[in-house]
Amino acid sequence: MARVRARLSTVISLATLLAATACSSPLTPSKPDELVIGADLELSGAYAEMGSAFERALRLRVEQLNATGDRPIRIVYRDNRSDKSLSQSNIAALAADSEISAIITGACGECALASAAAVTQKSIPLLSLAGASELADTDKAGRFVFKVGPNAKDGAAALVAQLSSTGVKKVALITTNDQYGDDGEAALRDALKNAKIDLQTTREVSVTATEFSQTVTSAVSEKPDALIAWTGASVAGEIAVDARNTGFEGKLLFDTGAGGDLFFNKATANAAEGAMMAFPQTMVIDEVIATNPAKSFRQQWFRDYTASYGGYSGYASYAADALELLVEAANRSGSTSRSSLRDTLDFLQIDGFTGPLSFRPDDHSAVMPQTLTLLVVRGGRWRLAS
Template identity: 45%
Template sequence: MSPIRSVTTAALASVVLATTLTGCQLGEEPQDTSPIVIGADLELSGAQAPVGKAYQRALELKRDQLNASGALGGRKVELRIKDNRSDAAESQRNIGDFGNDSSVSAIIMGGCNECAVASVRTINEKKVPTIALAPSGAITNPVAERPYVFKLAPNAADSASALASELVRRGVKKAALLHSDDDYGREGQTALSAEFAKANIKLVAAQAVKGTDTDVSQPVQALVDRKPTAMVLWTPPEQAMLAATAATEAKFKGSLYFDAAAAGELFLGSSARSAEQATLVFTQTMVIDDVIATTPAKAARRQWFRDYTARFGGYHGFSSFAADAVQLIADAELRAGGEPGRVDRDGIRDILETSQMDGLSGPIRMTPDNHSGLMPQALTTLVAQGGRWRLAG
């Protein structure tokens, strides 16, 4: 920890301590020291384990930061993490267990679209506020039927709009699409088709791949055969990188474009050559070391990037969503108040529904009509250069 951050932490702790002592002297209620318990249902094994483990690292780092800061008064964040094995049925069991535990304030779910969608009924029955980190719109829509469910991830419509704008800027007239065979992938195909129609871009072909597919060469070859000038990869990160390699092997001469859900590690590793000059629509935090920190929010994102990189030796794009979810829940728990040691889930839900903050991921705004908080302005254009993602332009 740097000297400046140490001083800040100490100063904040001193303020909290002074406030506590003053409160005791004035005969106020004793300070609440009960933990803020957050259940986490993550993909720590199975097909989606790489992203799930990145979420786990981010949750634990953010927990440690909050607990060390003194910003929660006498309280601490406690994580209870369960592995759903990338399986929707296992995820539902985990959600049920968390819902039955009255000490759990809220739940954070990982990147599994099917897990979150399948758990909606259980979440509503248990009345436990839940923030999913998966991108599918079906997780939070229709909102009236999902009062306890929230989402922190890029939205398909926003990503499709940004991708189409970039293709127009590059003069692309014919594009192909490789998408995941799930709710989010189909949502992407619909959103891209609509944006392409408005932009006069022809979608010459689309291929779907299952989440468990580890060889995508055939669908990629089928797309290359249609001779598009651009190929959009709307899949999880590992499959997007496999597709980039397959496109190179198929002698694809056009440009590659990655949807936000395809963002993974900052450094591209063995896929670097195949992905060179590819375009990614994602949040600026992924490349915040390229950005001058001109605002407190940007400075906070830069510090998060540095802390994550220092602890784990690299950076994963989706980590900031997990950290923001912890922050939103902790803030809501503190604002909900209530009796010390008793969790007010309805109060937390109500506060989450109107939460606003400039988060580590970008601007976040929840409303009663929109439980998917990431604003379109959070997305920007990145480019793969020299084995890592960089800010475009």
């Protein structure tokens, strides 16, 4: 009986040892490391319209990925209140947190540029959703700053091509008084000059302004054939209303910054009827026949965002794409380390929510020119122009 007990004890011990060995075996798949991302966004203040859309997109996409993917994802949010100094402080704090592998920043290009040295020092990749051109220039912003926002030269080229095709000869321009507006004016000057279209007047409006009638009246005083608003969505809508109130009957064109909500309120819709904008097709993907998996993917995103928040915002796809790029970089490299993410991003190409996205070591702008298409305001909403 003692021998039986001894043998039984030995068998149990061996079974326990084998079970423990199996649990710790390298052949047993382990769950990928959590990917923690810092997000410095304009959740209040002058850029809150964009920042809030970015936050909603990130929260929705994190929820979707955590429900279906193996790698857990968490975002640490900070509100910079559209203030450059607070943004720099937020970014520095996020970069100093060793748990955080990467940072996503919002609409303020100056904020991201001002933090380039800090993120380089901490060797943490930063993906900005702003349109500032310098963010994509590795000589100016460094190797750790990437851009997942619209490009001024691409938007300008698309708008000027439309103006040329309709015989426009004289143009007035209103921009915001920030880096986004400065980039837009520079890009438009070059494109208009090459197209032999006269830029008659340029005017600036503050990003915190609430009244635009005097600026608009001055801009259209020389009776241009077209008025371009290089501003955010709400400001572009006010400019459209004020322009029509002056009796201006020329063409209205908006840059990608005006790609906010899909639908307009009644007053703005009437004034903006016929206005055109160069913007990613995802904004109106409900009008597109899904002929490939990428378009089906974008249509599902459009439906999910609309169902979650009661309407679609054109800004949303940029934020979702920034997250998608980081998740893809982590999955391809098999690591959430800052250096691995940065090195993988340098050569990363994906089909995103905005369109085809591609980084190169010498060009850190992800959004490609072919993502843009012409949209037009018809019946109170954005629609495909063609």
